[in-house]
Amino acid sequence: MARNPAVLEVTSVHRKFGGLQALSDVSFAVEQQEVVGLIGPNGAGKSTLFEVISGNIPPSSGAIAFHGDDVTRMAAFRRRRSGLCRTFQKIRLFGALTVAQNVAVAAQQCVVDGNWRDEVASALAKLRLTAQADRYPSEITLPDRKKVEIARAIVGRCRVLMLDECLSGLTRDEADEVVQEILGLNRQGLTIIVVEHVMPVVMAMAQRLVVLQHGCVIADGPPKEVAANPVVIEAYLGARHRPAP
Amino acid sequence: MLQALLSGILVGGVYGLFSMGFSIAFGVMRIVNFAHGELVMIGMFAAFFAYSAAGVDPLVAIPLAFVVVAALSAVLYLLVYRRFVGRATLQQLLAAIAVALILQTSATLIFGPSAHAVRSNWGSQYLLIGPIFLSYAQLAAFAISVACVLTVEAVLRKTSWGKAIRAVADDPEAAQLVGLNSQVINITAFACSGALAGIAGAVLVSYYPVSPHVGFLLMPIALIATVLGGLGSIGGAFVGGIICGVIQQMTSVLWTSALQDVPLYGVLLLLLAFRPYGLFGRVSAH
Numbered sequence: 276m277a278r279n280p281a282v283l284e285v286t287s288v289h290r291k292f293g294g295l296q297a298l299s300d301v302s303f304a305v306e307q308q309e310v311v312g313l314i315g316p317n318g319a320g321k322s323t324l325f326e327v328i329s330g331n332i333p334p335s336s337g338a339i340a341f342h343g344d345d346v347t348r349m350a351a352f353r354r355r356r357s358g359l360c361r362t363f364q365k366i367r368l369f370g371a372l373t374v375a376q377n378v379a380v381a382a383q384q385c386v387v388d389g390n391w392r393d394e395v396a397s398a399l400a401k402l403r404l405t406a407q408a409d410r411y412p413s414e415i416t417l418p419d420r421k422k423v424e425i426a427r428a429i430v431g432r433c434r435v436l437m438l439d440e441c442l443s444g445l446t447r448d449e450a451d452e453v454v455q456e457i458l459g460l461n462r463q464g465l466t467i468i469v470v471e472h473v474m475p476v477v478m479a480m481a482q483r484l485v486v487l488q489h490g491c492v493i494a495d496g497p498p499k500e501v502a503a504n505p506v507v508i509e510a511y512l513g514a515r516h517r518p519a520p
Numbered sequence: 521m522l523q524a525l526l527s528g529i530l531v532g533g534v535y536g537l538f539s540m541g542f543s544i545a546f547g548v549m550r551i552v553n554f555a556h557g558e559l560v561m562i563g564m565f566a567a568f569f570a571y572s573a574a575g576v577d578p579l580v581a582i583p584l585a586f587v588v589v590a591a592l593s594a595v596l597y598l599l600v601y602r603r604f605v606g607r608a609t610l611q612q613l614l615a616a617i618a619v620a621l622i623l624q625t626s627a628t629l630i631f632g633p634s635a636h637a638v639r640s641n642w643g644s645q646y647l648l649i650g651p652i653f654l655s656y657a658q659l660a661a662f663a664i665s666v667a668c669v670l671t672v673e674a675v676l677r678k679t680s681w682g683k684a685i686r687a688v689a690d691d692p693e694a695a696q697l698v699g700l701n702s703q704v705i706n707i708t709a710f711a712c713s714g715a716l717a718g719i720a721g722a723v724l725v726s727y728y729p730v731s732p733h734v735g736f737l738l739m740p741i742a743l744i745a746t747v748l749g750g751l752g753s754i755g756g757a758f759v760g761g762i763i764c765g766v767i768q769q770m771t772s773v774l775w776t777s778a779l780q781d782v783p784l785y786g787v788l789l790l791l792l793a794f795r796p797y798g799l800f801g802r803v804s805a806h
Binding site: 329330331350351352355356361363367369370371372376377379380381383384385427428431 | 680683684686687689690691693694695696697698699700701702
């Protein structure tokens with residue numbers, strides 16, 4: 276079967292903070308409309324990798340290509356405008372702006388064709404946030420705040436959506452609701468990379484898992500295959516849990 | 521007392537205007553621009569120059585002061601301040617003080633060290649309402665200040681640019697990651713901050729003499745008004761400016777004009793001790 280073209284390619288990315296090697300020779304690719312789970316123990320480098328891919332911090336070396344274009348040195352705002360979008364581990368909505376205004380500031384920069392107001396309304400409708408449009412982030416529930424972050428990320432030109440622990444702090448029902456919204460976006464054609472600690476959810480959502488440990492990729496494959504990988508089991512549970520050969 | 525109160529409000533309106541500019545630089549970029557008083561001074565000299573060279577009234581020269589100081593501020597941001605956004609406050613302060621000294625010295629070299637005053641016919645006239653007399657120049661300055669403040673507030677609340685500025689002020693990193701070019705926003709915000717200083721300078725010179733050192737006298741007022749109004753609260757800085765004006769005038773009447781700034785510093789110390797987020801700031805403000 277022919278493989279879809281890669282929309283995002285991370286090649287040999289290294290990132291050092293002083294003496295700490297946060298990312299070491301990280302390489303992987305994400306295909307069109309794929310849902311990729313980026314997992315690993317705490318401190319594995321997942322969030323750093325998100326920061327590097329989104330352009331918030333530069334890599335020490337290596338390359339990032341988006342739809343075939345080298346974006347390694349491209350400013351973060353240009354990456355967002357070209358369709359490489361993300362949410363944050365800790366919600367970072369603009370508290371002085373309403374829900375609609377939060378989405379609108381992104382839409383005004385990122386909508387290339389059409390009316391940005393229509394795009395805002397469409398993004399809010401997709402995430403079922405229309406009724407909350409005129410409220411401030413402090414006036415809505417946590418799941419709705421998470422959905423506003425997603426709406427702000429997908430409005431306008433969004434081709435790859437990176438979700439950084441978007442289910443943290445949610446109850447199971449709330450998480451299920453947000454997951455359904457995310458999978459709905461994927462069905463509409465969006466490519467999604469998700470960092471998540473809730474493993475059953477990642478296993479159910481992702482078509483492929485990339486596992487990081489100590490800044491290195493230790494496994495990359497379908498969820499079932501990765502879950503049975505002894506190196507991954509050891510990374511998560513320690514050597515004594517390694518299955519007998 | 522009523523006379524002092526009204527005079528304080530009128531004078532305070534102009535303080536509020538340039539304090540708003542100071543507050544924008546702080547609120548958006550977290551820059552404590554200690555050269556803001558010097559930007560007001562440049563605005564005063566721009567209007568004075570128009571008056572002395574072509575007989576143009578300072579209020580008519582507002583667009584000139586606006587453009588000159590906004591352009592100078594944009595250049596200063598690109599050359600100096602952008603390197604200090606997000607850096608430690610001490611580094612910013614030292615850089616801003618250096619800029620202030622350079623602007624002061626340049627003004628001394630160009631205009632000389634002495635004070636210059638505009639002597640327009642209407643500027644020295646007063647409106648008499650019973651026992652109260654109010655300077656036409658101060659009334660005009662106050663009206664212009666209020667108009668500018670309302671305009672700035674409307675721009676920040678209603679326009680795309682204003683919302684982008686508020687987003688960058690809230691979280692510059694997140695703003696970049698939703699597609700906003702923080703650098704462009706910062707340049708325009710800093711130019712806007714300077715433009716308000718320029719307008720304040722032009723209206724101030726209609727009743728207050730300008731010298732290269734006048735910025736040194738105005739800077740503490742901007743700082744106190746901003747802290748008083750609430751760090752990060754742009755509208756609050758205007759109210760803070762009015763309160764500063766009233767305190768000054770009341771002190772002049774009830775005590776002595778020579779010490780009119782002393783209670784201001786007392787208010788600053790009390791605020792920093794008991795309500796560091798000011799009257800209108802949020803507890804989470806920086």
